[in-house]
Amino acid sequence: MSSRRSSRSRQSGSSRISDDQISDLVSKLQHLIPELRRRRSDKVSASKVLQETCNYIRNLHREVDDLSDRLSELLASTDDNSAEAAIIRSLLNY
Amino acid sequence: MASADKTINTDVPEKDVFAIHFLQSLSNLRIQNLFNSPDTTNYRVRKIKKAAYVSMARAAGGTSRLWSRALLRRAAKGNNKIVRFPRRKRKVTWKISSKRRRSDQRAPVVEDAAERLRNLVPGGGGMETSKLMEETAHYIKCLSMQVKVMQCLVDGLSPK
Numbered sequence: 001m002s003s004r005r006s007s008r009s010r011q012s013g014s015s016r017i018s019d020d021q022i023s024d025l026v027s028k029l030q031h032l033i034p035e036l037r038r039r040r041s042d043k044v045s046a047s048k049v050l051q052e053t054c055n056y057i058r059n060l061h062r063e064v065d066d067l068s069d070r071l072s073e074l075l076a077s078t079d080d081n082s083a084e085a086a087i088i089r090s091l092l093n094y
Numbered sequence: 095m096a097s098a099d100k101t102i103n104t105d106v107p108e109k110d111v112f113a114i115h116f117l118q119s120l121s122n123l124r125i126q127n128l129f130n131s132p133d134t135t136n137y138r139v140r141k142i143k144k145a146a147y148v149s150m151a152r153a154a155g156g157t158s159r160l161w162s163r164a165l166l167r168r169a170a171k172g173n174n175k176i177v178r179f180p181r182r183k184r185k186v187t188w189k190i191s192s193k194r195r196r197s198d199q200r201a202p203v204v205e206d207a208a209e210r211l212r213n214l215v216p217g218g219g220g221m222e223t224s225k226l227m228e229e230t231a232h233y234i235k236c237l238s239m240q241v242k243v244m245q246c247l248v249d250g251l252s253p254k
Contacts, residue, residue, distance in 0.1 A: 025102065025227040032234050050207035053230060057214045060237040067244040068143040074251040075120070075129045076138065083251060090250025091113050091243075 022046075029053055102228050106235040107153060113243045115153040119145035144169060150240040154232070161229045162236075164217025 026046045030036045033056045036044055075083065123129070123145060128138055148169050151162035208226060212218035215230050 021102070022224055022227070025224060025231070028102075028104065028231050029227060029234075032231060046201075047203045047207040050204065050211055050227075053234070054207070054210050054214055057211075057230075057234065057237070060234070060241060061214075063241050064143065064146055064237070064244065067241065067248055068139050068146060070248050071244060071251070072135065072139040072142050074248065075124075075142075076135075078251055080124070086250045087117070087247060090246045091110075 032056075104228060104231040104235065106232065106239060107155075109239055109242060112150060112153040112236070112239045113246075115149035116146060116240070116243055116247075119149045144172070146240055146244060150236055153239075154236040159229065159232060160221060160225070161216045161218070161233045168216065 023046070026049050030044055030049050033049070033052050035052050035056065036049060078086070120142070123141055128134070128141060131138075147165055151165040151169075154162045157163045157166065205223065208223045211230060212221070212226060215226065215233050218226055218229070221229060
């Protein structure tokens with residue numbers, strides 16, 4: 001691993017991620033998070049974006065948990081035939 | 095290797111791809127008679143949740159993303175299955191201790207927030223900050239797709 005690192009630094013910075021690309025990624029993330037999308041200004045700092053990203057991911061995990069819970073109940077209580085019909089109908093209506 | 099960084103692609107497949115993979119997992123669970131037994135609620139919920147994450151990882155491209163690979167590897171460990179991952183020509187991401195990560199040169203306040211993010215994104219521990227952010231963007235998109243699919247199913251199955 002040390003040889004890989006030294007060979008990387010031997011290249012004239014061509015494999016370094018530039019700060020421009022970092023700020024591009026930060027703005028991409030900002031775009032994805034509903035909290036921050038409303039404040040279209042560029043004044044949101046990178047650390048704030050990362051912070052809100054953490055919160056957003058935690059919320060999404062919680063939603064998956066909640067939906068798994070409800071799906072589990074629903075799938076256990078519906079009979080197979082009406083479940084299939086309902087599923088196909090709901091996904092086609094998207 | 096430098097040219098790959100010019101255009102960072104974080105596109106995700108359509109919602110249908112996520113739906114198909116999730117439905118396949120669910121029908122596998124049904125074949126295991128999971129939905130008929132009355133007294134296994136927690137087990138059932140956990141199986142469904144695991145199916146959601148695994149099918150999401152598969153829909154997102156399987157082993158072609160660092161986070162989905164980490165997720166699938168983690169899930170396979172739980173199954174005690176031996177999963178073979180295709181040998182990749184790219185270098186394997188090592189778990190780099192924070193002392194040796196090149197991204198230490200960025201502002202420390204950014205790095206602190208990045209640390210917390212590393213704990214949330216699968217496989218984040220070994221990623222450099224820029225790679226972490228790219229994977230996070232993709233992960234978030236896939237997660238929201240998965241949530242939409244599950245919400246659609248719940249809405250469709252709920253009694254009117």
